[in-house]
Amino acid sequence: MEYPKMPTPPRDDITAALVLADGSVYWGAGIGAVGNAVGEVCFNTAMTGYQEILTDPSYAGQIITFTCPHIGNVGTNADDMESARPAARGFIVREPVSAPSNWRAEQGLCDWAKAQGLIGISGVDTRRLTRQIRREGAPNGVIAHAPDGRFDLPALLAQARDWPGLQGMELARSVTTGQAYEWTQTLWRIDGGYGDMRAPTRHVVAMDFGIKYNILRNLANAGARVTVVPATSSFEDIMALAPDGVFLSNGPGDPAATASYALPVVRKLLESGLPVFGICLGHQMLGLAMGGKTVKMHQGHRGANHPVKNLDTGRVAITSMNHGFAVDRSGLAEDVRITQLSLFDGTVCALEMDGGRVFSVQQHPEASPGPQDNFDLFETFVAGASSGA
Numbered sequence: 001m002e003y004p005k006m007p008t009p010p011r012d013d014i015t016a017a018l019v020l021a022d023g024s025v026y027w028g029a030g031i032g033a034v035g036n037a038v039g040e041v042c043f044n045t046a047m048t049g050y051q052e053i054l055t056d057p058s059y060a061g062q063i064i065t066f067t068c069p070h071i072g073n074v075g076t077n078a079d080d081m082e083s084a085r086p087a088a089r090g091f092i093v094r095e096p097v098s099a100p101s102n103w104r105a106e107q108g109l110c111d112w113a114k115a116q117g118l119i120g121i122s123g124v125d126t127r128r129l130t131r132q133i134r135r136e137g138a139p140n141g142v143i144a145h146a147p148d149g150r151f152d153l154p155a156l157l158a159q160a161r162d163w164p165g166l167q168g169m170e171l172a173r174s175v176t177t178g179q180a181y182e183w184t185q186t187l188w189r190i191d192g193g194y195g196d197m198r199a200p201t202r203h204v205v206a207m208d209f210g211i212k213y214n215i216l217r218n219l220a221n222a223g224a225r226v227t228v229v230p231a232t233s234s235f236e237d238i239m240a241l242a243p244d245g246v247f248l249s250n251g252p253g254d255p256a257a258t259a260s261y262a263l264p265v266v267r268k269l270l271e272s273g274l275p276v277f278g279i280c281l282g283h284q285m286l287g288l289a290m291g292g293k294t295v296k297m298h299q300g301h302r303g304a305n306h307p308v309k310n311l312d313t314g315r316v317a318i319t320s321m322n323h324g325f326a327v328d329r330s331g332l333a334e335d336v337r338i339t340q341l342s343l344f345d346g347t348v349c350a351l352e353m354d355g356g357r358v359f360s361v362q363q364h365p366e367a368s369p370g371p372q373d374n375f376d377l378f379e380t381f382v383a384g385a386s387s388g389a
């Protein structure tokens with residue numbers, strides 16, 4: 001693809017460009033930080049919860065297209081952070097971000113994005129872009145935000161093409177905690193905000209591959225004292241904390257790449273006799289430890305209304321999802337049960353071993369955003385985690 005080096009954008013108000021590795025260019029208006037951001041361009045279909053999505057560390061290395069056309073209406077606040085800072089590279093929206101209108105708003109999305117160093121673009125035909133991603137798979141791309149309206153398209157195209165892509169990319173180490181810490185907060189309530197820890201009855205050690213705060217709040221709500229430990233913790237580090245159960249978190253990047261250092265630990269956990277629960281990246285790593293493989297999906301699942309069928313009960317749950325890899329069942333050990341399937345494409349959505357001592361889900365039961373109907377999975381895990389088991 002040949003571009004003029006400094007083309008004239010089609011309108012005067014253009015301050016941002018999205019350039020995909022296939023050469024497509026989408027023009028728009030810049031949001032937040034100025035500069036360039038490169039990553040995999042994916043889409044999320046949730047109608048609410050953009051701040052939680054932008055601060056989900058699983059989006060490291062990705063640029064998020066919001067298919068909901070109105071993003072920014074409810075502003076941002078300190079309560080709706082799902083991690084200390086956004087790990088997503090950037091975001092793409094349809095309509096210009098308007099002034100926030102919500103009693104919980106503390107800052108508008110544009111100012112917040114700027115303060116967080118996050119680059120966005122509005123005015124993009126997100127329906128067309130989403131259809132392109134569905135047709136051709138999630139592409140690599142660059143958002144450039146330049147208030148002077150000057151874009152070096154050949155350089156941006158080269159940046160998009162040179163980015164190696166998420167397959168094989170290890171990102172959990174870039175978002176995990178540096179040191180172990182104790183979690184102290186329970187779920188948010190409209191009449192009092194986040195709650196304080198009650199008298200916990202169990203001790204859960206959570207391996208942080210990029211954990212969302214609402215997972216920790218759910219574990220605490222279910223009665224667990226939670227110690228969060230770095231992704232690179234050894235089996236001995238974890239056992240020294242005397243856990244009643246171990247949680248394996250969600251996280252960014254290719255699970256097979258993170259498995260290069262975490263898999264020996266996960267395998268030992270399987271043999272330890274301890275209750276183990278995994279979500280998303282944690283589920284994928286359990287799948288690898290159980291002999292399965294993980295594969296990159298064509299476009300992934302990202303949204304808040306993904307139907308999943310429970311094969312034991314026949315019940316369908318509507319779930320929150322965010323993943324671009326999936327567990328491939330071939331190779332899974334014989335004693336592993338696949339307990340849930342996606343009703344969108346039949347992909348493996350849950351695994352179980354040893355009568356439920358070890359279980360994992362591809363969905364995000366903690367919601368934030370999404371349906372809260374699956375919070376009971378945290379109760380099940382914490383109730384099953386018992387001292388001296």
Ligand SMILES: NC(=O)CC[C@H](N)C(=O)O
Binds near residue numbers: 249252255324
């Ligand atoms: N939310 C997650 O944990 C995502 C897991 C993995 N990075 C994927 O994209 O499939």
